[in-house]
Amino acid sequence: VGGGPAGLMLGLLLARAGVDVTVLEKHADFLRDFRGDTIHPSTIDLMDELGLSKRFLALPQNDVATLDFVVSGNRIRPIDFSRLRGGARFLALMPQWDFLNFLAAEAARYPNFRLELRAEVTGLVRSGSRVVGVIATTPDGPLEVRAPLTVAADGRSSVARAASGLVARDFGVPIDVLWFRLPKVGKAPPDTLAYLDGNSMVLTIPRGEYYQSGMVIAKGGFDEIRAGGIDAFRARLVSAAAFLEPVVGTLTSWDQVSLLSVQVDRLDRWYLPGFLCIGDAAHAMSPAFGVGVNYAIQDAVA
The missing domain is CATH 3.50.50.60 (FAD/NAD(P)-binding domain)
Incomplete structure (x- = not known):
């Protein structure tokens, strides 16, 4: 089934x-x-x-040998698949x-x-x-x-x-995720799983010519974010991932944003x-x- x-x-x-x-x-x-x-x-x-x-x-896929994070502007690489002992030493998106x-x-x-x-x-x-x-x-x-x-x-x-x-x-979980698409920028940084600052965590999963993007939010917090307006949401994205500023304007409606209620x-x-x-x-x-x-x-x- x-x-x-x-x-x-x-x-x-x-x-x-x-x-x-x-x-x-x-x-x-x-x-x-x-x-x-x-x-x-x-x-x-x-x-x-x-x-x-x-x-x-x-x-069609994107092969990823490492997973990078950018935390408050500092790039870190906690995962390197090339160090694995198995046959495949990469992750496929x-x-x-x-x-x-x-x-x-x-x-x-x-x-x-x-x-x-x-x-x-x-x-x-x-x-x-x-x-x-x-x-x-x-x-x-x-x-x-x-x-x-x-x-x-x-x-x-x-x-x-x-x-x-x-x-x-049910074990409970304190987060939900908002998913949306963003075009890739012209001069994109290296593929990066997530950008974090003091207020937000923004995901940027590469998919061809666009990112499957996400924002991790507090459980049940979508209504409050939506009430703040799409402009505030775009600003929050840019605060964590400044390189997205040229493309966040493509988000013009909440209809482009899907809520994943994490459980x-x-x-x-x-x-x-x-x-x-x-x-x-x-x-x-x-x-x-x-x-x-x-x-x-x-x-x-x-």
Whole structure:
């Protein structure tokens, strides 16, 4: 259940192993912005182990060998991937829709793999205490899929998990993130993950000709920031990342800004008879360093 990184990777691995597998995804495609796009070296190594690295590395991406931060004008480099012992010594920044399309295409090479788009799971099918499948709505009407194992990989607001009765333990987190796009400036500094000053933390993730930019804010603080006006927001961006001054004027409306309400939670038990949760459905992660996609991939491998 769910065609994100966890669901599609698990579907690919099961199909390669000869297992009949169906992935149900409620959307018509994977084209959604401001999703995790950080592919860690461990995931790149996995692509190599699966014999997929050549096609994976041919996808549009920015390869990053170090992660720089600028703190009150001082550049620091706390992370250097070239020091890793594994095969991949870099991090790949790739739009998540490209990564998901890649996984779906690789899985589609196997006749025992089926991807159903626009199939929104609404509940579980049970036989006694055992989960034996799901029910979903599709443009063609109701759909019931039965399986020896149903895997909830439908994210932190998992419908399948809620239907199972499993409840995640919320650890609380003091931040949210505002995401938006900014064009790259003409004379850009070296790629930098974040700029910090006394008041703000601004993220600048390179994506081709633009930055996937973000501002870390206090939990629940978006309404107050929005009430202060877009001009004040732009000024706050420039106070932390002065090099953005030539391009912040492209932010003209709050419609260009998306709120990520950050949550961190975890199931104490991930399974029931015939049912398993993985990825964010089992453990919603902090967005720090883009770990969520990679933990989801490792769940699928495990």
